[in-house]
Amino acid sequence: MIRPVSTDTRLRHGRVSLALSFLVQGIVFALVVTRIPAIQDRYGMSDALLPAFLAAVPILAGVGSVLTGKLVARVGPRLVLRWAQPLLLFAFLGVAAGDQLWQLALSLCAFGLSGGALDASMNMLGVRLQRAYGRSIMLGFHAAYSLGGITGASLAWAGAHWDLSLLVSYLPVVVVLLPAVLIGSRWCTDAETEKPTASGTGLASGTEISSGSKVAFKALLPLCLIMTFAYIGDSTVSNWSAKYLQDVLGSSDEMATVPYNAYMVTTLLGRSAGDLGVRRFGPVAVVRFGAVLAAAGYAVIAVAPGAWVGILGFAILGFGLCVVVPQCFAAAGRLFPNASDAAVARLNISNYVGFLIGSPLVGALGDVWSYRGAMLVPMLMMLVTLLYARSFADDGARYGGGHDRSRTADVA
Numbered sequence: 001m002i003r004p005v006s007t008d009t010r011l012r013h014g015r016v017s018l019a020l021s022f023l024v025q026g027i028v029f030a031l032v033v034t035r036i037p038a039i040q041d042r043y044g045m046s047d048a049l050l051p052a053f054l055a056a057v058p059i060l061a062g063v064g065s066v067l068t069g070k071l072v073a074r075v076g077p078r079l080v081l082r083w084a085q086p087l088l089l090f091a092f093l094g095v096a097a098g099d100q101l102w103q104l105a106l107s108l109c110a111f112g113l114s115g116g117a118l119d120a121s122m123n124m125l126g127v128r129l130q131r132a133y134g135r136s137i138m139l140g141f142h143a144a145y146s147l148g149g150i151t152g153a154s155l156a157w158a159g160a161h162w163d164l165s166l167l168v169s170y171l172p173v174v175v176v177l178l179p180a181v182l183i184g185s186r187w188c189t190d191a192e193t194e195k196p197t198a199s200g201t202g203l204a205s206g207t208e209i210s211s212g213s214k215v216a217f218k219a220l221l222p223l224c225l226i227m228t229f230a231y232i233g234d235s236t237v238s239n240w241s242a243k244y245l246q247d248v249l250g251s252s253d254e255m256a257t258v259p260y261n262a263y264m265v266t267t268l269l270g271r272s273a274g275d276l277g278v279r280r281f282g283p284v285a286v287v288r289f290g291a292v293l294a295a296a297g298y299a300v301i302a303v304a305p306g307a308w309v310g311i312l313g314f315a316i317l318g319f320g321l322c323v324v325v326p327q328c329f330a331a332a333g334r335l336f337p338n339a340s341d342a343a344v345a346r347l348n349i350s351n352y353v354g355f356l357i358g359s360p361l362v363g364a365l366g367d368v369w370s371y372r373g374a375m376l377v378p379m380l381m382m383l384v385t386l387l388y389a390r391s392f393a394d395d396g397a398r399y400g401g402g403h404d405r406s407r408t409a410d411v412a
Contacts, residue, residue, distance in 0.1 A: 018126060035159070036050075073342075217346070245311070295380075332347045
């Protein structure tokens with residue numbers, strides 16, 4: 001006789017499956033953004049045209065996130081994730097397989113839309129799983145994404161070092177990851193749990209918002225603002241850390257690649273330990289500490305006398321900034337427990353807004369002022385986060401949004 005799978009086992013399987021999805025997305029995204037010069041060379045794209053192509057991806061990802069918010073009301077985030085993952089991998093391969101600009105445009109369009117859908121559905125499922133577990137696990141999923149980013153960047157370095165074509169670099173990755181996600185996503189779960197009551201969660205101000213199924217944008221706005229600030233900071237590192245170290249701090253070409261790696265490693269370490277901090281001290285304290293640490297990192301970068309101090313600043317920034325985005329998603333799920341999918345989809349758009357703003361903002365400030373001064377702007381943004389830290393408060397049962405922890409206390 002076939003024994004039914006227990007709830008605890010289903011949740012453990014779902015947690016591992018979702019972590020795999022975050023890992024895969026991190027690998028693929030890193031392999032694309034770190035090989036942009038090779039992509040530009042393959043398609044003969046001019047420097048004037050490149051920004052338009054790069055801007056189109058986050059814009060289309062935002063569209064994919066919005067569409068996912070509407071689609072999950074009918075089919076659920078689990079089905080969206082299962083379709084979005086292979087589509088993302090095929091679009092990723094398409095970037096390397098074409099040789100004409102229209103082919104690249106088509107592949108990047110599919111990449112952006114599927115990436116936005118995957119990003120939204122993963123975080124929707126992460127919020128649901130966290131509620132089912134009754135404790136903070138969201139940072140662990142984003143730690144898997146950071147690990148994927150480090151893996152993807154390392155694979156990209158190997159491809160560039162050995163002068164491999166994009167197709168030769170990307171094809172083995174797809175061959176390995178495609179069957180992994182097709183098999184792994186079978187264990188993904190929507191983690192449907194008992195809906196929390198209106199008295200279980202609410203805004204720090206005392207305004208109850210969980211009784212309805214609508215997402216009040218005014219209540220979500222502080223989290224959207226913080227998410228935008230966080231991604232402005234993240235895009236500052238990914239787009240300007242190497243140039244800052246080389247042009248401002250006078251490092252060598254080789255050393256200029258170190259700050260991004262240092263940032264990614266400390267992001268991984270911070271997220272790996274972050275859930276323990278949330279369980280011990282609560283989300284408000286963790287976000288406040290992260291914001292202060294991130295601001296300190298920017299300050300060190302801005303006043304650094306040399307390359308190694310600058311690298312230290314980027315490492316400190318990674319430790320601080322890494323907790324903010326996962327806790328934004330978790331807080332949105334607590335604020336709107338009866339409409340968490342819609343809240344996550346709307347909040348996720350701020351991801352792409354910050355990404356679009358960050359790089360041009362720092363570049364413009366660097367040109368008209370100085371790059372040291374430009375680093376003070378995201379520093380101030382992180383300090384503004386402190387004013388809205390109460391938006392992360394969990395005023396109901398801790399980390400479960402009113403969910404009964406006794407049913408999931410023994411889940412690994």
